[in-house]
Amino acid sequence: xxxxxxxxxxxxxxxxxxxxxxxxxxxxxxxxxxxxxxxxxxxxxxxxxxxxxxxxxxxxxxxxxxxxxxxxxxxxxxxxxxxxxxxxxxxxxxxxxxxxxxxxxxxxxxxxxxx
Amino acid sequence: xxxxxxxxxxxxxxxxxxxxxxxxxxxxxxxxxxxxxxxxxxxxxxxxxxxxxxxxxxxxxxxxxxxxxxxxxxxxxxxxxxxxxxxxxxxxxxxxxxxxxxxxxxxxxxxxxxx
Numbered sequence: 001x002x003x004x005x006x007x008x009x010x011x012x013x014x015x016x017x018x019x020x021x022x023x024x025x026x027x028x029x030x031x032x033x034x035x036x037x038x039x040x041x042x043x044x045x046x047x048x049x050x051x052x053x054x055x056x057x058x059x060x061x062x063x064x065x066x067x068x069x070x071x072x073x074x075x076x077x078x079x080x081x082x083x084x085x086x087x088x089x090x091x092x093x094x095x096x097x098x099x100x101x102x103x104x105x106x107x108x109x110x111x112x113x114x115x
Numbered sequence: 116x117x118x119x120x121x122x123x124x125x126x127x128x129x130x131x132x133x134x135x136x137x138x139x140x141x142x143x144x145x146x147x148x149x150x151x152x153x154x155x156x157x158x159x160x161x162x163x164x165x166x167x168x169x170x171x172x173x174x175x176x177x178x179x180x181x182x183x184x185x186x187x188x189x190x191x192x193x194x195x196x197x198x199x200x201x202x203x204x205x206x207x208x209x210x211x212x213x214x215x216x217x218x219x220x221x222x223x224x225x226x227x228x229x230x
Contacts, residue, residue: 004158042205042223043159056217090158103149103209104218106158 003027004093004107012113013081021076021110023091032074033104034066035090043090049074050096078112086114117142119208121221129229134178134193136224138206141187147209148189150180153223154202162204165189176200201228 003026013019025032031050035043045058049068063079072093078085088111092104122137140146150162163174170182176199180191189206206221 042220045218045220092159103147103161103164104159106151106160108158111156 004091004105006089006091006107006110008110009108010111010113012115014115015081015083017081017114018077018079019081019112021078021089021091021112023074023076023093023107025072025074025091025093026105029093029095029105030072031094031096032068032072033092033094034074034076035092036060036085037088037090037109038084039087046076081114083114086112088112117146117208117210117217117219119206119219119221121204121206121224123224124222125225125227127227127229128196130198131195134191134196134200134226136191136204136206136226138189138191138221139187140189140206140208140219142208142210144210148180148182149207149209150174150178150189150191151205151207152202153205159205162191196226196228198228198230201226 005024007022033048034046036046037043046060046064047054048056052068065077067075088109090109091107094104118141120139128134148165151159152162153159162178163172163180165172165182172180178193180189182189204224208219210217
């Protein structure tokens with residue numbers, strides 16, 4: 001158990017809809033990263049939040065957006081859902097410091113199916 | 116350019132035999148290196164990490180990895196495979212990127228353990 005919790009665990013949406021996924025980070029962690037993992041693929045970095053601001057982004061369109069709250073929890077929002085957005089969405093928390101090594105603690109993921 | 120190559124997409128071993136999952140990296144700097152494991156329909160769990168201390172790193176569940184700078188490798192080993200080791204394994208390189216850490220993920224190696 002990493003202490004990172006994600007909700008919901010599974011959900012089904014239709015094309016064009018919007019979805020919000022939530023993540024509570026591990027106690028003491030101040031950074032949250034989101035990854036998309038399509039079936040049979042490795043995780044793809046979406047973005048990272050530190051101190052409530054996005055401070056890194058992968059190759060994802062603007063319809064993927066996020067928030068980080070003062071308690072370091074986070075949301076991932078996806079607008080105008082497409083079939084290819086079907087994937088496991090993973091949240092990872094970490095503690096950023098000057099000597100941060102990049103170790104991540106992952107939640108169990110939210111599996112999104114877009115029909 | 117920095118990259119991570121997992122040399123085998125799929126490895127199959129018999130229970131009780133050694134496991135070797137190969138990872139090579141390319142980096143201009145001294146990286147931090149990680150191995151993560153993902154069991155079916157689960158999130159990712161850190162197996163072990165190298166952060167410029169001892170080159171032989173011991174992780175959970177009996178896994179080890181050795182950082183070899185001359186060979187730019189970080190292969191994962193276990194002396195005796197167990198059925199519960201069947202999972203997907205990801206090699207990850209962590210690099211400094213300004214105020215951020217950039218993670219580069221390998222494509223993963225699927226480990227099957229046969230009875």
